[in-house]
Amino acid sequence: MMKINSIFIGRMLNSATKHVLHCCLLLIVIIVFELVSGGIRWNSDKKEQLDPWVQYGVVGTITLYLLRTLTFLSFPQVLFNFIGLTIYNAFPDKVVLKGSPLLAPFICIRIVTRGDYPQLVKANVNRNLNKCIETGLENFQIEVVSDKPIGLSPHRRVREVVVPPNYRTSSGAMFKARALQYCLENSVNELADHDWIVHLDEETLLTENSIRGILNFVLDGKHEFGQGLITYANEDVVNWITTLADSFRVADDMGKLRLQFTMFHKPFFSMKGSYVVTQMGAEKQVSFNNGLDGSVAEDCFFAMKAFAQGYSFNFVDGEMWEKSPFTLWDFIQQRKRWLQGILLVVHSKAIPLNKKILLGISCYSWVTMPLSTSNVVLAGLYPIICPPFIDFLCAFIGAVNIYMYVFGVVKSFSLYRFGIARFILFICGALSTIPFNLFIENVAVIWGVFGKKHKFYVVNKEYKLPVTA
Numbered sequence: 185m186m187k188i189n190s191i192f193i194g195r196m197l198n199s200a201t202k203h204v205l206h207c208c209l210l211l212i213v214i215i216v217f218e219l220v221s222g223g224i225r226w227n228s229d230k231k232e233q234l235d236p237w238v239q240y241g242v243v244g245t246i247t248l249y250l251l252r253t254l255t256f257l258s259f260p261q262v263l264f265n266f267i268g269l270t271i272y273n274a275f276p277d278k279v280v281l282k283g284s285p286l287l288a289p290f291i292c293i294r295i296v297t298r299g300d301y302p303q304l305v306k307a308n309v310n311r312n313l314n315k316c317i318e319t320g321l322e323n324f325q326i327e328v329v330s331d332k333p334i335g336l337s338p339h340r341r342v343r344e345v346v347v348p349p350n351y352r353t354s355s356g357a358m359f360k361a362r363a364l365q366y367c368l369e370n371s372v373n374e375l376a377d378h379d380w381i382v383h384l385d386e387e388t389l390l391t392e393n394s395i396r397g398i399l400n401f402v403l404d405g406k407h408e409f410g411q412g413l414i415t416y417a418n419e420d421v422v423n424w425i426t427t428l429a430d431s432f433r434v435a436d437d438m439g440k441l442r443l444q445f446t447m448f449h450k451p452f453f454s455m456k457g458s459y460v461v462t463q464m465g466a467e468k469q470v471s472f473n474n475g476l477d478g479s480v481a482e483d484c485f486f487a488m489k490a491f492a493q494g495y496s497f498n499f500v501d502g503e504m505w506e507k508s509p510f511t512l513w514d515f516i517q518q519r520k521r522w523l524q525g526i527l528l529v530v531h532s533k534a535i536p537l538n539k540k541i542l543l544g545i546s547c548y549s550w551v552t553m554p555l556s557t558s559n560v561v562l563a564g565l566y567p568i569i570c571p572p573f574i575d576f577l578c579a580f581i582g583a584v585n586i587y588m589y590v591f592g593v594v595k596s597f598s599l600y601r602f603g604i605a606r607f608i609l610f611i612c613g614a615l616s617t618i619p620f621n622l623f624i625e626n627v628a629v630i631w632g633v634f635g636k637k638h639k640f641y642v643v644n645k646e647y648k649l650p651v652t653a
Contacts, residue, residue: 202275206591210269213590214583223579225572236568248568254556255578257549260542261440261453262584268443269435269591279396279501283403290379291324291402292464296363297386299332301646305386306336312390313341319395329363345372355475359640360457361482364472377465385458387645388414389505394459397502401461404498407449408466409490412459412500413437416508417596426508426515428614429621431592432585438595439588445499451491452542454526457483459504466495476638477532481525488535488543507645512624514643519628523550524637551633554626589614 197205218224236245293312297305305328313326327343328334336344347366357365364383366372375381380402384390394412401410414437416430444452460483470490472478478485487497509515529535530544549556559578570578593614599607 199273199275199277203273206274206594207270209590210266210584210587213587214580217583217586218576218579221575221579221582223576225575234567234569236566240566240568244566245568248562248566251555251559251562252568252570252574252578254549254552255559255581257545257552257556258581258585259577261546261549262581264443264453265436265439265588266584268439268441268446272438272442272446274438274591274595276501279393279400281396282400285320285322285399288321288323288399288403290375291321291382291398292375292379293324293326293382293384293390294329294367295326295384295386295388296329296360297331297334298642299330299334300642301386301644302332302334304646305330305334308387308389309336309342312384313339315390315392316395319392321395321399327367329367331363343374353473355473355478357473357475357482358479358638359482361472361474361479361485364482368468368471373464373468375464377463377468379464381462381464381467383458383460383462384504385506385645387506388458389418391503391505393502394500394504395502397500398461401498401500407496407498408463409451409455409487409495409497410461410500411441411445411455411497412461413442413503414456414459414506415503415596416506417593418505422507422510423512424613425617425620426510426512428589428593428610428617429515429624430508431596431614432588432621434592434595435588438591442499445497449496449498451487451497453546454484454529454543455487455497458506459500461500466490469493470495474534477528477534480521480528480638480640484526484529484543485532485535488529488540492536492539509643511644516624516628516631518643519625520632520635521640523547523628523632524635524639527551527632528637550625551629553622553629557622557626586615586618589618 215224236248239245240248293316295305295309299305309326309328316324316326325341325343327345328336329345329347331347331349333346334344336342345367347363351362351366353362353365380398382398397412398410401407413434415434417427421427440453441455444450470486470493472482472486474482474485474489478489490497509518526543526547530540530547590611593607593610597607597610
């Protein structure tokens with residue numbers, strides 16, 4: 185009965201209604217959080233009567249105010265997420281083709297892998313190939329670029345490229361950047377400048393909506409680079425904790441990333457390395473030949489370099505599927521690499537300062553997370569007097585960040601598939617992972633800041649279903 189009700193409710197709600205309900209829920213979460221945390225106060229509070237300079241001393245008071253100030257480093261990205269999640273329909277309908285696939289330019293779907301999981305690569309190449317054919321994509325090829333031979337079955341639409349062990353770039357680029365740069369060499373590249381490349385990780389799966397979104401993007405041809413939404417709770421969920429924690433990333437795609445690309449067409453906060461659509465000529469001009477500093481987070485460095493060179497970006501409709509890390513160890517290592525890579529980009533002299541201001545603020549809000557997180561405890565133990573507007577903004581930042589987990593679950597999990605009861609349970613589960621996520625992020629930050637840089641940890645992507653008798 186519960187399952188039937190959930191299906192009935194889902195069918196009754198159209199795209200616009202879902203978006204309005206989501207905006208109302210976001211507003212309710214913000215108001216409740218403001219009232220509970222004291223961001224909105226109708227009467228004067230007792231804490232306004234104390235003098236922190238007398239109560240805690242000069243050093244203690246300055247420290248408390250500095251810690252409170254660190255909270256505002258995350259305000260730009262919170263504001264982008266809030267605006268992006270509200271002004272654009274967060275539950276768009278099925279992507280509709282705006283032109284014939286027969287008129288689309290050539291599309292190369294490029295998968296870069298180290299070659300450690302050949303069976304995974306083979307299975308996903310086969311699935312993506314069939315999905316492209318089913319959706320009506322005509323002028324395309326799937327290209328697998330690997331450090332080790334994969335042994336793909338011969339197919340006219342599949343190409344395997346093995347990066348020679350002795351290949352070196354002129355700048356000393358390493359890891360994934362080295363493989364991507366190898367594809368751009370004249371002796372390897374088979375694409376024309378007007379062709380397009382869709383960059384995927386080895387575990388990324390295409391959907392009909394994403395293929396239609398890519399076709400619309402390349403047929404439009406107004407922007408050289410694009411990126412779309414990735415969700416992590418599809419098919420078998422391997423690790424529920426990491427998957428629910430990654431619901432924040434889903435909301436981040438639909439908020440901050442969508443706003444910066446749709447409204448401004450610029451990567452103010454960078455971009456991810458998967459579900460990236462690039463025009464061949466522009467990619468070759470920007471290149472991945474960016475030395476060691478551009479090799480740990482090659483996607484971030486590439487986006488900021490393209491931004492500095494004046495290229496434009498847009499959001500690609502439709503979602504692709506990936507899986508969250510299978511273990512907590514991989515989850516920490518993944519976050520640590522991202523932090524270290526983005527720090528290297530922010531500090532790189534190759535990227536102009538005026539192009540990386542918002543990225544730098546966002547990065548240092550991450551770096552200072554262990555300090556800003558302490559406000560959760562210190563605000564209760566050692567209250568200080570702040571202007572009402574400051575208290576309001578602090579509560580607003582906290583409320584939006586909490587709601588990001590809720591929205592990520594709503595966007596990732598199907599009400600039809602799980603029913604209302606389990607759907608609500610997933611939302612509660614995502615909220616309960618917030619302390620875990622804060623702990624993991626803090627560990628990754630401390631390890632990333634003080635650990636060895638220029639390392640590229642590859643998480644395990646291959647999951648073998650248990651065999652039962």
